[in-house]
Amino acid sequence: MSKGEDESLNGGRGAAIHFDGWEFRPAQRQLLVQGVRVPIGGRAFEVLRVLVQRRGEVVTKDELLAKAWHGVVVEENNISVQIRALRKLLGAQTITTLNGCGYQLSAASRDDAPELAAGTPPPEPLTELLGRQADLQVVLDRLADVALVTLTGPGGVGKTALAREAYSRRCALLQRAGIWVDLAPVREPQRVLTTLAQALSVELPAGSGQQDALVAALGHVEGLVVLDNCEHLHQALAPLMQRALSGAPGLRWLATSRMPLRLPGEAVLRLEPLSVPADGRLAPAQAIEHGAVALLCKRVADADRRFRLDEANVGAVVALCDRLDGLPLAIEMAAARVAAIGIDAVQGLLGQRLKLSAPPGRDGGVRNATLRDTYDWSYGLLSATEQMVFRRLEPFLGGFCAELAQQVASDDDEGGAIGAWEVLEALASLVDKSLVQRGKDGSGRFYLLESAREHARASLQSAGECQQVQRRHARAVAQRLATAQADA
Template sequence: MTGMPGIGQNPAAGHAYRFGGFTLRPARRELIADGAPVALGSRAFDILTALVQRAGQVVTRDELTALAWPRMVVEDSSLRVQIAQLRRALGKHALDIVTVPGRGYRFDGAVQAVAVPAQPLAEVVPAARVLPLRISAMIGRDADVARILALVRPARVLNIVGIGGIGKTTVALAVTERLAGDHADGICYLDLATLPDPEADLAVAFGVARLDELGHAMTAHRMLVVLDSCDYAPKAAATLLGQLARAPGVAVLATSRHPLGMPAEYVLRLPPLDVPPEGEIDAARALAYGAVRLFVSRAQASAADYVLSARDAPVVAALCRRLDGLPLAIELAAGCVAAFGALGLLDQADERFNLLEARRRSTNERERSLRASLDWTHARLSALEQIALRRLSALNGPFTLDDAEAVVSDEVTGGHAASQWLDALVDQSLVWPLRTDAGPRYRLPAMVRAYAREKLTLSGEQSVVRERAG
């Protein structure tokens, strides 16, 4: 028999094996006899697959033990028990499994390898049959969606990166809706934030024993895989994306608060919504900007009679600028327009009215408020990065690397280059890089600065740091 995979490989991408009235389907982990499945434990199934794949060859005890019990030490009797189970399952063909004394086992039955079509998506990823519904219409992101569509179609691994609340999932789902029907095996959506044990759950979802088997198993498939919230389990996500990148027909669209740092990854930083420039503006011109349209849409959801008036237009434009075009902050502010009015929101946005505490409904705790979102990210920073973030909050407006060095560096942070922790905060989307004619500049988004200033006050170093900031 030729062209058969070696031991430990997953032949799911296109082979089944027929012998003695049985059909072995490794991709579906099925052994079929007379049209009915044969009950086998997972270890017995893996051992049978290895023997059948190398029919006529001796497979050593060590090889079979390593395959069935990876990274475990077991007694020789454990393998004998599994072989006995296999022989019972094979009935009159039990003697096809031959014991080779002192060496291992050999499968002596006649085996035919047959090509099979790729599995339908519902069988490959049963946990990902249904895409989540977007709760509300996407606003102000048409250009971003078009850009992502142009990048994801060549079957590359594309990671949409941005701060929590910037709309990564909304954009990813909008892209996915436009790609429906473009992939023969459909679309797979998985939210890593909902998986209790991401690495194990992802392996189960894709029907493999381990994630490092997935690349081979997916080579015959033509699908789009959407992985949401990769920052929730970056190690598992990076392993999965690395495997999927080996399947030429699989396009991957991921979302994360930070890059995953893998060679196949193409990072696209999702910008905030566009906001009106400084200066007077009327309602018609204000509504040309995505941030204002989002505010009006969400304001009407909480106060149906709300209309952007000529008086409100410059106020809402200023509020959207103050909130940096961050969709979640704009949505939370707009939800309070009935109580405060647009002018009241602008007056209170920085002080008494605390948008960090405003909440919305969500099944994900870290998406219910800006504070919850920032708490989640802050907890995953190193101690040095946390110190740097809170000290940077003393700087108002754009700052240079030298400004950051002056306000952060002391005996506590000494010995670490400012560029190192600044790059880390940029990666986490907590500091936004700016391109200017005068060279690189950085700034903290308004809500991040408000959050970090609270941390600075609690640290007791507020006076010292502000003095350094001048």
Template sequence: MYKFGPFRFWPKRQLLTHDGNPVRIGARALDILTLLLQHPGEVVTKEDLVNFVWPRMFVHEGNLKVNVASLRSALAEKEPHTVYIATVVGRGYRFVAAVEPDEASEGVLGASNGTTLPELPLVVGRLDDLPKIVDKLLSSRSVTVVGPGGVGKTTIAVVAAHQVAKHYKHGAHFVDFSTLGEPQYVPMAIASGLGVGVNVSDPISAVVTFLRDQNLLLILDNCEHLISAISSAVTRILDAAAGVSILATSREPLRTRLETVYRLPTLEVPDHTNDLNATNALAFSAVELFVARASERTGYAFKDSDVPAVASICRKLDGIPLAVELAASKMDAFDAETLLDKLEERFRVLSYGPRDAPLRQQTLLATLDWSYRLLSDEEATLLRYLSVFKGVFQLADAVAMSVAADLGGDCGIDTIERLVARSLVSAEYHDGSLRYRLLDTTRAYADERLIVAKEKPHALEHHARYVLALFERAEEEWSWRIKRNWLSIYAGRVDDLRKAIAWGYSPCGDPQLAIRADPAPLETGWRMAR
């Protein structure tokens, strides 16, 4: 840790504080600060800075100047009368303030209550979610933020923890399980996050003994791949340590006795662009995030003509913050319209996220791979087969595809429940009935896995025959069902019928099936129009 004036800087954590409070600043500016502090009082050339901050990349000198200016601005905002960085004309920059290295403080945020949290991140579009999570933390000893990969669980958990840390005598402590591969090391990871020495033969007992007299918040991040071990540890801690609260993030609940689950939704996206301009489009949190990140990283300026394309990009990406941020980072190479077209290759385009992000979150593909590898064979198979549905589907549809995949109907019911719990299938009530759907990004990923498994022809045939039977039943029910109920059941299935017809007319399809189904979309459209 480096000390200069009222500032403290932890390079490994990319954390800069001023009088104990985190300073918001970009990663590139912090990289520049790192190299300058490693050579206090010395001239650091522009070439050395560029090679350090942008290794193996061609970068215009203007980028360096912009980030140095950003760093100076952040320091001057806190200490306006002190000069920290001097320009050496024609050569580079020099850090001119007194610097004290302090190795003993590495990795610890020196707050008086012992809090050890990551830097306070900038949150976009969570004005409703954050207070709800804070309220749950203040009323419950165990809260788990659950959602699909890339939805922002860690970010909002860290912000919530910063807000409530003052309510705990011994602060808040952060444990990241993302790099932990074996369940037996869970107690050791918790002990490490707490800074506690433990008995190797029985580490969880040592952790529980330490926590018994503590009043603190323990944040357990990325729990989904170690659910059983973490659930067991959490149960023991909560039973033995009355002053300890748990805030966990996971793609599925921990299922402990005291757990309160908060399902974090995706960001809001506009469902149409009528009457939207660049100003009121920013009221949608996904658009706000896209524009903010594109502006930060590429200097992008949002304008009215870009509204339809940006809104479509956010819809295609389901408002998933990770996907939106990855897309925004490409605005230095594409305009909005071109990027929208490129999203058809979304797993190739949405790659190379921030260097300091976990590897599993540096590409959209890696994030989905992480979730997919945690599935059982039955769960993975059903997820692949469910990708054939174009939009929403019901439990009976999932059961039909489970039968098509030779899993059996009963297995399909249990498996769809587990996929919902793991945040890979979304469930929602509409007009009193439960409906399911895959996010577009998840559907695209599962479809690729279906192709790799050589199951797609089989799945498409079963889907087509099932959907045709569904609409033949719809024709029969039109004469006696209440119109509103009929529309609620069948109106959202027209795209599936069109897909079935397209399969029927394809080289591998069944033309007779397509001919039987062909008039149905027109008839259905006419009925819905009436």
């Protein structure tokens, strides 16, 4: 169907049409500018309808009078009044006057660009996203502005869950198909290109030039591509993405990864755990406003319909969320146990947090089957030095500064290979890879999530380094105290 015969626009049931910065909604008789509905008079809307219908073509004054005024005889300057009103709303350049002839909508509709060949639904389970409204808005805003947005954060923090919601919303907003690519099962870097080509329905030539062929095929296609779980494939993805970002400007990319992809123009959004109330003495109605409490209660109630958050259990619920660091994966795993054995018994089990496994049917993929798997995966992707430094941070319950970390994790003074500088570099990299968190107060302190610390403890034990690290920790803390006393 050519644009001139776009009957859906006339019938009033038409789909929204998107232009840069504005959106025309014939079915609802609405005009949105930068996502916000703007008031528009009935006649101006009719004029715009005709111009949109014939976008890119010249519409004569007679045609406009016939279609927007339905043949009612009016003075010609009525048209220029409506055109002026439209230009005020949409910008002067949007409608061109062709002297003596008529008017032309000069904005190109994004809906006229080719779509991604085959859309894919986001992966199951599709559960309600809790406590992430502000984060979701940030992701959607960034996706409107930049070509690549990367969600980073530790395993189980909810990157995929947020990406899923952003993907559904963005595709619905643009009324465009999107592509969801889960890269977790891709083990060999050389399979990245073929996996993407397959997902995007692009046939690659045999032999060399495959990357060029993929980017060329994407050319002017528009739509959103999610790359979920990129952390182990950065090296293979970087050159490909760099080409795609310049060679296929119509595509938007949303990546999830435990660390940034480090590409030019990338917007990195680091996801914090869900919010936990600072104090357990809140009223239930206030406590449930926090994402961690909402998630725990929702999952417990899913398994046990009698469960209610009330004055009697709110303190224990908040304490449990706090001990789980607000980490959604840990909360979901604990919730399954709360439903079965009660909240007090679960508190008692928390020392073995890493053994908590996902309740049936709700695991986040093989890697998230248990919290231990999640950390094994992250730990396995570290360099040997990073692994060593990570596990040696285990004694720091309640956070640490870089200097203390250097004293405890370095071992060159005892004949080892790790000096203070290596510790600093590894620390920066561990923050980047979401295994160490930076304190939110800007004080330059760092901390490990409790589940990360448990993994560090297990790794420290297997490496046979417990005694050495405890000794160094005790010495560093004693030195600190002595200095503080001397200064006092």
